[in-house]
Amino acid sequence: MGTFLRMENVTKSFGKVVANKNINLSIEKGEVHTLLGENGAGKSTLMNVLIGLYQPTEGDIFINDVKVKIDSPAKAVKLGIGMVHQHFMLVEDMTVFENIILGITKDSSVFIKAEAIKKEILELSESYGLNIDMDKRIEDISIGEQQRVEILKVLYRGAELLILDEPTAVLTDEEAESLFDIIKRLVAENKTVIFISHKMREIMKISDHITVLRSGEVVTTVKKEETDPDILASLMVGHEFVPSKFDKPVAQGEVMISLDHICYHKEMKHSGLNNLSLEIKRGEVLGIAGVDGNGQSQLAQLVTGLIEPDEGEVILKAKKISNFGSLEFITSGVSHVPEDRNKMGLVGDMSISENLVLKSIESEQFSYFRGLKLKKKNIDAYAKNLVEKYDIRCSSPEQAVKNLSGGNQQKVIIARELEAKPDLLIAVHPTRGLDIGATNFVHECIISARDSGCAVLLISADLDEVLKLSTQISVMYEGRLMGSYPGDNPPIKQISLAMAGKQILN
Amino acid sequence: MRLQETFFKVAIPLIAILLAFLVGGMIIVAIGKSPMEAYLFLFKGSFGSEAALATTLVKATPLIFTGLAATFAYRCGVFNLGAEGQFIMGSIASIMVATLLPKAVALPAPIIFIISMIAGIVFGGFWGALPGMLKVWRGLNELIVSILLNYVATLFMSYLVNGPMMERNIPQTAAVGDQLRIPLLSNTMRLHYGFFAALLVALLIHYFLFQTSKGLQLRSVGLNQMASKVYGINVSRFVLISFIISGAIAGLGGSIEVHGYSFRLMPGYGSGFGFDGVAIALIGQLNPIGTVIAACFYAALRTGANMMQVASGIPTSVVAIVQALVIIFVIAGTALTNLPKTKALLLKVFKEV
């Protein structure tokens, strides 16, 4: 095994922002090489350089010791490099099938041989356990399913070097496991994988080498056998890191929200709700576990007023909701960390500070006469404060949100939603793409909100997260709730089974 | 660094204009005229005298209104290509009020004037509401609806001008009475106060967009509808209202044009103002103040070009070619400086300097 890929002194800057500084990295053939680093450390940028989407400001790339100039993704494809991007590269208006075959030049025919290719893809997806309906449009499937499509896309292309930028952020453990099986198979076929993740367990499991990045620079590269999660965490954040532990008191508060036999497009199993009832009390975290795409998105949209149920009642703060609409819920003290931060959570072209205050702009704190004149000074001060408090890494609060790293975008949403001091917090994949430090911080925030009397609905594909934070756990499967489990000493085995739809408890 | 950046912001358009003149100059030489003389007249005709300056600003006035109408809608994420129709409908409303109302009832001129302005705003707003409503309620693309409504408005005006409102067998309406005309700044500076109304509207919109909560929300709707919905903003209402306001701005522009400059309607009235407005809004980078500047630039090109054509006898087609070249080069120049590659290059150059 020799060095397959080598990056020498790669620097990438965007105007004044230096995202990568003098990166030296060598990756051996047939290994899984993990990149680890805080949000905004420059991992995605480095990979985008490798795939030809970005041009390095300085530095060289060698493949098999031959210097290459990757000036476009087309070139990268030719060199056998494929990538699953952190922000999905899926064309929403096209079907899963069409997305998979985009840009493919496998056979020289002019026409799309749909039947033959579909069969081929089907075999591939089955052999890797990535089941997905190929005729659905991307718009209509969940984030988790989209992730599966992204993985299928690179697999189908059969690259020599696969870059996986946080592919597990929205996968359940079980799905992640099957992804690891895939990775193992690929490595066995002497393919090379660059893996990016914030989850230590995964990293320790799958990596051969781990390179730690901090503020755009390589801190070190270590062999997996010679390190452990604690060392890695400290290397990454630059000081010692101790994750928090939380107690789980039984909630005594009043019921904040209750759903009574809710149905919503129940004929569409995976994107509907079927006879669903639940209630959440003040001081309680109700965790919903489950494979993404089993109605979680619809549940979240329902309890934030974005969709209206076909049947059943929603009672919020002892008041029956008749008028659905997010304003109604927001004014009743509901905060929402939505599943898709780019589309639902942020206005990418606006600045951090504008995104932070948009929801409460008419409050006295930010404007005179309910919005007739903005208090720019207050807004600036507030934004500066939150940027510091939530450790949002940016050049200034005036920076456009779209230019932040994925993790830091998430922090902007968390900051905005928690600062509203909600009575009910709906958090969907709240730590998706956050580094361990930030994840820990968000967890602390959620728990402290709980302790101050907020009711929390936590929807996450990350079972660890659900187990860690919830006082009460439910599992969603095909639009239904599959039983309810205590948050203290949860029956992990049963929960896992329920997630696969295998067991129904009373 | 900042200083150098601003230097480039100013220098690039200037270089671009020079280049456009250079290319245009070649054509002028080819037809046997003197480009220097032609350009001198271009400048003289737009800024060279008080009268020329006044003409430029008078011509800029309707363009400011249609430009602002486009800017406002754009900021809410909708394309209003219908400013022309809204402008015409506003003008129709005003000419009706101004020529028919005094015959029906005896009202003091200022009252009629105010009614006329309101009528322009309402008609323009109504004509803008149509694409807005069809978009919100029927999901129709506002671009196509507003284009089609332009045709309808133009034909309706043509009908009035040739039919019920025709005056003395000439296809034009009666003129607005003297006491209803917007006064001029002075006899030497023949600029009517409507120009300042346009400035005021621009400032108001600027204030609204950047200093008020509704402005912020409107911009957020324009940038990301889904997120705005999640934020509790009533997106449909914003879209509809922004269309109405956009139409009202254009309609007011029509009223002011009728009372300040054209005084009557005739075939071809208002034609091209809508599309010019869209281009102006974009040249002004969707900023109300930028829109005013772009409109003045546009108008200066037009008036200067008239003088250039008349005084040096260069055919209108060549004059139009020069105009188009100026737009092509100026926008290309700014776009060039915005490219990441150029930016990086500039950064490097400055570092070395």
Place this chain on the structure above:
Amino acid sequence: MDFLQELLTATVRMTTPLLFVALGELYSERVGLVNIGLDGIMTFGASVGFMVGFFTGNPYLGLLAGALAGVSINMIFAFCTITLSAEQIIYGMALNILAPALSTFLYRMAFGIQASLIQGPSLQNIPIPLLSDIPIIGKALFDQTFVVYILYIIVIATMIFFNKTKLGLNYKAVGEYPKAAESLGINVFLLKYIGCILCGALAGLGGAFLTTGYINTYSEGIVSGRGFIALSAVIFGRWMPSGVVIATLLFGFSDALQLRLQILSPSTPYQLVSMLPYVFTLVALAVFGIKKAGPKANGKPYLREQH
């Protein structure tokens, strides 16, 4: 009977230039470029096509020249909006100013100011045996000029291209999400340039058809807003080839009908009758509704290395 047949023939004739241009715009928009300079491109195609036809005496050469002229003038749009990532609407406007002026300039260089319009050669109808004998529609569809048959082929090829070919799929992806397309090795810039070439060629052809196939003179107002109607037709046709065909046919038909109504009822003011096609379309739109918003990245400048 005669009336109907003649109405249909007129419909096909009036639809032809619109459809050419609308297909051009379709190719442009599906790759993310909104080109509102169609009137300009058409005018340039019309004048150059006419002049080449006149001086060579061959209308087919005129058509070819019209297409090439359309491509060449649209390269200004292409370079500025693709390579420089400038605003598309502005460059559409710029073409609408530049191209007619250039046309006038060249035409007058060639002919000066003549007392009457210069007449050039014109395409002859080529009836297709058998097909042209089908009652009512036969004559309308199959007793037409060569260009019209070319158009039929282009329509079918376009349908196949967008729905059945790999390139067509990649092409659409560029209009929807160029960054994703690029990340898959698709050459975004190349496809965008191809879009502009096709748009220029088809719009130029549409213009040249006016002066070589429709009538055989060039007058400065010959295009008179047809580009904008074609632009509307693309939206009305929901950015699909079949939709665009139906939309342009609707415009063509209602325009042909409108003229006949005007003649049949001379007492109604012509402006009101002329409104019919527009009102007709508006009503049709309002009744059927369109939920689709068009290619996602339509009109947005694409800058590499930017979000």
Place this chain on the structure above:
Amino acid sequence: NSGDNNEASAQKHKIAMVTDAPIADGGWTTACYHAMLDAAKKNGYETAYSENVKQADYVSMFKQYADLGYDLIFAPGAQYSDAIKELAPQYPKVGFILLNGTVEGIDNVANVMPNAQQIGYLAGALAGLQTKTNSIGFIGGMELDTTKTKLASYEAAAKKVNPNVSVTNAYAGTFDDSAKGKEIATSMVSTKNVDVIFGDASAVDAGARQGLKTSKDRYAIAQPGDFLKDDPETIISSICTDNSALIDVCMQDFAAGKFGGKTVYGDLSNGCLSVGQFGQNCPKEVQDEFLKIVEQIKDGSFIK
């Protein structure tokens, strides 16, 4: 520099024309332009023109020419009346020639009026004689006053020579969309079986003639020039308007210092109007009959 008034007038007189249409519209505007050129040549004037001028800009265009020391300004249409009324008093030394319109009470304005009624009579009579289907057509550009006059007299004359005739008319709403002319003509043929068309819409007329060609035995009467050679099969004759004679009169008046304050009429008797060559498809009988009627129109005895 051309701005110097005295110097300029000491050298050569100058005349400028302002028009809202393209100068090369192959119809009315072109005819006016050529008329100006002819008259200018005869009287030794320099010429200039501004085309495609919007109505709102008439005044400023006139003013610019006046400021540049032009002696005469030629405005070919009634729609320029207001602009002239506004500006003429400010420039008493400049002569304004208004074609087809009347501005009274201003000394430095001369109105020039080709007789639209006679034009209509001429075309109507010829059409009425020529038609075999007893159905004739008229295409207008815009609803101008002169156009309406032409239409009315066209109809009257046709009915006079052929009581069974019916007249169909349509407005194109434009002067320069020649394709539209073709459509109007073909639809007139198909809906009303029209076989002779007289057009008053510049470039639209050229298109209409091509529309007529698509059916057998359809004819056109052209104007304002003698266009027979353009299309000898379709055109049966042209009604020619020679405005140069009228402008010539104005120029001579100007030289003699007695310009303006009056209306110069142009008709058959002073040679401003005339009938062009006959086409091959205009039967001899029709030609003879028509020429007789021309004489009647000339002496005013045709329709009283």
